[in-house]
Amino acid sequence: xxxxxxxxxxxxxxxxxxxxRRGRYGLALIACDRVCRTAGVFTRNNIKAxxxxxNKRKLDAGxxxxxxxxxxxxxxxxxxxxxxxMMCAKAAEELNISKKNVGVASTGIIGKRLDMDLINELxxxxxxxxxxxxxxxxxxxxxxxxxxxxxxxxxxxxxxIKVGAIAKGAGMIAPDMATMLCFISTNADLRVSELQDAxxxxxDESFNMxxxxxxxxxxxxxxxxxxxxxxxxxxxFKHALNYLTREMAIKxxxxxxxSTKYLQVEVKxxxxxxxxxxxxxxxxxxNLVKTALHGENPNWGRITAAxxxxxxxxxxxxxIIFSSGAQKALVLEKGVVGDLETARKVLAERxxxxxxxxxxxxxxxxxxxxxxxxxxxEINAKYS
Numbered sequence: 240x241x242x243x244x245x246x247x248x249x250x251x252x253x254x255x256x257x258x259x260r261r262g263r264y265g266l267a268l269i270a271c272d273r274v275c276r277t278a279g280v281f282t283r284n285n286i287k288a289x290x291x292x293x294n295k296r297k298l299d300a301g302x303x304x305x306x307x308x309x310x311x312x313x314x315x316x317x318x319x320x321x322x323x324x325m326m327c328a329k330a331a332e333e334l335n336i337s338k339k340n341v342g343v344a345s346t347g348i349i350g351k352r353l354d355m356d357l358i359n360e361l362x363x364x365x366x367x368x369x370x371x372x373x374x375x376x377x378x379x380x381x382x383x384x385x386x387x388x389x390x391x392x393x394x395x396x397x398x399x400i401k402v403g404a405i406a407k408g409a410g411m412i413a414p415d416m417a418t419m420l421c422f423i424s425t426n427a428d429l430r431v432s433e434l435q436d437a438x439x440x441x442x443d444e445s446f447n448m449x450x451x452x453x454x455x456x457x458x459x460x461x462x463x464x465x466x467x468x469x470x471x472x473x474x475x476f477k478h479a480l481n482y483l484t485r486e487m488a489i490k491x492x493x494x495x496x497x498s499t500k501y502l503q504v505e506v507k508x509x510x511x512x513x514x515x516x517x518x519x520x521x522x523x524x525x526n527l528v529k530t531a532l533h534g535e536n537p538n539w540g541r542i543t544a545a546x547x548x549x550x551x552x553x554x555x556x557x558x559i560i561f562s563s564g565a566q567k568a569l570v571l572e573k574g575v576v577g578d579l580e581t582a583r584k585v586l587a588e589r590x591x592x593x594x595x596x597x598x599x600x601x602x603x604x605x606x607x608x609x610x611x612x613x614x615x616x617e618i619n620a621k622y623s
Contacts (some may be wrong), residue, residue: 240398242482248376248392249424251401253466256375257368258382259361263347264354265309265382266361267405268330269422270369274301274340275464278435280442282459288312289319290343291460293327299431300339302464305422306330306365307344308358309383309407314349314457322353329359333366344420346385346407346458380405383420391490397479400471401426404483408491419446419491421461423483426469427476437477438463445484448516448606449492450524492607493590497615500532501590506546507603508596514550515604518595521549522606529611532591537561537582539570546595558596563588573598 249269250256258267279298281291290313306326313319323343331338345353365382369375380390384407394403401424408419427434442461463480493501504523509515522528525545531538539559546552559571561582568582585591 242479243396245394245396246373247394247403248373248380249394249403249405249422250371250373250376251394251403251424252426252468254403254424255369255371256379256405257365257370258378258380259364259368260382261357261361263310264357264361265384266358266365267307267379267382268304268362268365268369269379269424270304270334271424271464271466273466274303276429276431276434276467277302277342277465278431278438278463280438280461282456284455284457284459286315286457288314288345288458289316289323290345291458293320293323294342294460294462297339297342302342302462303336303340304330304334305342305344305462305464306362307346307383307420307422308353308361309346309385311345311347311351311353312349312458313345313353316350316352318352322355325355326358326362329362330366333363342462344458344460346383346420349457376403376405380407383407386496387494389490389494391487391494393483393486393490395479395483397482398471398475399469400476400479401469402479402483404487406487406491419459421446421487423461423463423480425463425465425476425480426467427465427471428467428469429465429471429473429476433473434463434465437473437480440477441480441484444481445488448520448523448604449488450520450606450608488607492609495609497612497617498609499589499612500610502532502608502610503592504595504606504608505592505603506595506597508598508600509602509604510600512602512604515602517549518546518552518597519604519606521545522593522595523608526611529608532586533610533612535583535586537568537570537579537586539576542593542595552597553599556598558598560594560596561585562592562594563590
């Protein structure tokens with residue numbers, strides 16, 4: 240059965256959203272008509288922003304709303320937890336719900352205190368604009384954008400299961416829970432433990448296989464809220480969730496800071512799944528591979544070096560292929576250099592797939608990323 244996409248974003252049955260901006264600050268509010276069964280995945284950075292610390296304590300209570308700001312990370316400041324609590328309390332007051340059922344998120348500059356007077360004003364504004372239309376999702380997604388250039392939202396339906404999401408993420412993205420915020424809604428009637436397991440697995444195959452610049456944020460977070468109104472089996476839900484998170488990861492890769500090209504790396508023919516994953520992540524994370532991609536240079540040596548830095552493999556058995564649409568170039572065949580001229584034409588395209596066949600086994604893995612450009616340096620040199 241096919242997966243059907245729509246433009247509802249996070250506003251599937253029972254959910255509303257809104258977003259407002261003022262200056263560098265944005266404020267998104269997501270609310271549901273009931274307390275949801277809630278799962279979450281958080282950054283593995285040892286330094287965690289205040290919102291993540293608070294959410295981890297509250298997750299078991301279930302969330303009925305999530306309030307998120309952009310422009311300030313609320314990280315590494317002494318008042319951080321108090322301010323995160325205040326955001327939850329203000330949202331709860333506006334929505335007439337318990338503050339224990341409000342999740343919170345922040346993204347932006349690290350080390351500066353939130354402007355709580357402004358944040359409280361924006362929460363009030365957003366609460367007055369909540370809507371179940373696609374416009375609500377769009378405005379909420381816009382409100383959490385920082386260096387993003389495009390809105391990231393999607394909703395799908397599969398066998399009666401609805402899953403929707405909004406997200407932000409353009410820089411400080413590395414394979415290990417990529418730097419981003421992603422809020423997911425669903426109607427799947429599953430236990431919290433099943434939702435958590437499914438989310439963890441799904442993130443591992445999507446956002447954890449995403450790399451923009453190999454930096455890990457203090458604020459990475461994915462939250463999954465379920466109304467539990469649609470009966471389903473766990474395998475069907477996993478199929479729907481995996482589809483959504485993969486598509487959201489691709490949206491982030493295509494909007495990487497300063498990027499001009501999208502790159503999808505597939506390593507196949509591996510002896511184990513672990514070998515395939517490590518290989519794909521090694522290539523997508525290599526700055527030398529990224530800069531060669533930007534220069535439209537089919538430098539296969541950088542690919543083999545990146546691969547060898549993380550896994551053992553047999554160079555003399557390895558194939559490397561660049562492709563885009565109908566164009567395909569076999570750059571390396573069983574360790575012998577191939578068609579570099581066609582490869583340069585492929586690399587002139589906007590969206591490129593790199594396939595590395597180790598020809599050793601049956602396992603494969605895919606990673607998502609982009610090139611590294613002078614614009615990326617310029618953006619981050621001035622970001623303060």
